[in-house]
Amino acid sequence: MNAHSEQLFHEAVEVLRANDLGTMTSAAPNLYPHMWSWDAAFVAIGLARVNVPRAIQELETLLEAQWTTGMIPHIVFSDNDTGYFPGYDRWNTSGASAKPDRVRSSGICQPPVHAIALRHILDRGRENGGADLRAAEMFIEQTFDSWLAWHRWLATVRDPEETGLIEIHHGWESGCDNSPRWDSPYNRVKPGMVPAFVRRDTSHVRDTSERPDDGEYRKYLWLVQQMASVGYDDKKVMQTVDFRVRDVFFSAILAAASDVLADLGLEIGRDESAEELRKIAAHFRSGVLSTIDPVTGLARDFDVLAEEWIATETIAAFAPLISGGDVEVLNRQRAIIQGPRWMGHPALRFALPPSTSPLSPEFRTRTYWRGPIWPFLNLLFGWASARDGQQELYSILRTLSLEQLGDLTFAEYYEPFTGEPLGSFAQAWTAAAALEWLG
Numbered sequence: 262m263n264a265h266s267e268q269l270f271h272e273a274v275e276v277l278r279a280n281d282l283g284t285m286t287s288a289a290p291n292l293y294p295h296m297w298s299w300d301a302a303f304v305a306i307g308l309a310r311v312n313v314p315r316a317i318q319e320l321e322t323l324l325e326a327q328w329t330t331g332m333i334p335h336i337v338f339s340d341n342d343t344g345y346f347p348g349y350d351r352w353n354t355s356g357a358s359a360k361p362d363r364v365r366s367s368g369i370c371q372p373p374v375h376a377i378a379l380r381h382i383l384d385r386g387r388e389n390g391g392a393d394l395r396a397a398e399m400f401i402e403q404t405f406d407s408w409l410a411w412h413r414w415l416a417t418v419r420d421p422e423e424t425g426l427i428e429i430h431h432g433w434e435s436g437c438d439n440s441p442r443w444d445s446p447y448n449r450v451k452p453g454m455v456p457a458f459v460r461r462d463t464s465h466v467r468d469t470s471e472r473p474d475d476g477e478y479r480k481y482l483w484l485v486q487q488m489a490s491v492g493y494d495d496k497k498v499m500q501t502v503d504f505r506v507r508d509v510f511f512s513a514i515l516a517a518a519s520d521v522l523a524d525l526g527l528e529i530g531r532d533e534s535a536e537e538l539r540k541i542a543a544h545f546r547s548g549v550l551s552t553i554d555p556v557t558g559l560a561r562d563f564d565v566l567a568e569e570w571i572a573t574e575t576i577a578a579f580a581p582l583i584s585g586g587d588v589e590v591l592n593r594q595r596a597i598i599q600g601p602r603w604m605g606h607p608a609l610r611f612a613l614p615p616s617t618s619p620l621s622p623e624f625r626t627r628t629y630w631r632g633p634i635w636p637f638l639n640l641l642f643g644w645a646s647a648r649d650g651q652q653e654l655y656s657i658l659r660t661l662s663l664e665q666l667g668d669l670t671f672a673e674y675y676e677p678f679t680g681e682p683l684g685s686f687a688q689a690w691t692a693a694a695a696l697e698w699l700g
C-alpha cells in the first residue's frame with residue numbers, strides 16, 4: 262500500500278469506528294443515527310476487512326430485528342430517537358403482529374444484498390483462518406435458515422403473480438428514495454391527512470435542494486400511515502397502499518444474492534435449500550431480463566396500479582449487470598454504461614456512473630438520487646463485474662472509486678461534474694466501500 266492508500270485505509274477504519282454504536286453501526290453520524298438494512302450489509306463487507314467478528318455482529322444485530330414473516334426491516338432504530346425523522350414512533354409498528362415485541366424497527370424492507378456480505382465474511386474468514394474462520398462458518402450455519410426465510414418471503418409474498426419481479430410499496434424500499442423512477446407513481450399518490458412533521462435531514466445538509474421537498478415527504482409519510490393502518494399485514498398492505506411498483510433493481514439484487522446464498526448452502530451441506538435458491542435466482546434473473554426495452558437496451562420498472570412500464574435513464578436500468586445471465590444483453594449493457602450517456606460523458610469529474618444519466622431531462626447535479634454518484638453502488642457493480650469475469654470494467658470502477666474516495670470525506674454522494682462531496686460526510690457504507698476496494 263502506498264501512503265495515500267494507507268491514509269484512506271486508516272481514515273475509513275476510523276469512520277466505521279466513530280459510527281460504531283456497540284452492536285450496530287449508524288449509517289451516518291448525524292443524518293442517519295440508526296441501522297439501515299442494506300447499509301448494514303455493505304458495512305459488514307468493509308468491517309470484514311478489518312474485524313471479522315465485528316462484521317458478524319453487524320449482521321447478527323440486523324437479523325435480531327427480522328419479522329416472523331421473514332422480512333428484514335429497513336431501519337433498526339438505535340436509542341437516539343431525536344436524531345432522525347421519521348423515528349420509531351412515527352412508524353407505528355408496535356401493532357404489527359409479525360414484528361417481534363422487543364424489536365424497534367420500521368415496517369418496510371430494502372434490497373437483499375446481505376448474502377453477498379455473508380460471502381465476503383466467509384472469504385475473509387478463510388483468508389485469516391483460525392478463530393475468524395470458525396466464527397464465519399458457525400455464523401453461516403446458524404443463520405442460514407433466517408436468510409433463506411428472508412429470500413423466500415420476498416420471492417413469494419412480494420411476487421404473488423410470479424412475475425420474477427419484486428413489488429415494493431414505498432420509494433424507501435428501493436433504497437433510491439426520490440429517483441426519477443418513482444416520479445410517475447408518486448404523482449398519482451394523493452396524500453390524505455398527515456399529522457404535522459418536522460424533518461431532521463434538511464438541517465444536516467448545506468443545501469436543502471439536495472433533498473426531497475416537503476411535498477414529497479408528505480407522500481412518503483402518507484404511505485407509511487396507510488401501511489400502519491393495516492398493521493403492516495402483507496396481504497392487506499397490497500390492497501391498501503397507493504404505491505405498488507415492481508422494482509427491477511431490487512429484483513436483480515435478489516437474483517444475484519440468491520445465487521450467492523445457494524453457493525453458501527452447498528458449502529454447508531444444505532443441498533435442497535440451495536436448489537430452491539437457484540430457482541429463485543433463475544426466476545428473478547429472467548424477470549429482470551423481461552423488463553428490457555428492446556430499443557434502448559435498458560431495464561424498466563413496472564407500475565402495478567397504472568399498469569405501465571416506467572422507463573427512466575437511471576442507474577437501475579443496468580439491473581441486468583447485477584443479476585447476470587444473457588451474454589448478449591450484458592455486453593450491450595456494458596457498452597451503454599461505458600458510453601457517452603453514462604461513464605463516458607465528457608464532463609464527468611470521475612468517469613463513474615451517476616444515479617441518473619447527465620443527458621436525461623430528469624438529471625439534477627446535486628439532488629440525491631437524481632444525478633449524484635453513490636460510491637456503494639459502484640462497489641456493487643464492481644462485485645458483479647468481477648463475478649462475470651469482466652476484469653477491465655472492474656479495474657476501471659476500482660481505480661476511479663479510489664480516486665474519488667481519496668478526498669477522505671466519505672460522502673454519501675458526489676456531484677458528478679465537480680466531484681464535490683455532498684449529503685452526509687463520514688457515511689458508513691462509503692467508508693466500507695473504500696476498505697473493500699483497497700482489499
Ligand code: 9YW
Binds near residue numbers: 293300437462
Ligand atoms: C432517508 C441510509 C439510507 C440509505 C438509502 C438512502 C437514504 C434514508 O439513506 O435513505 O431518510 O431517506 O436513500 O438508500 O439506505 O444510508
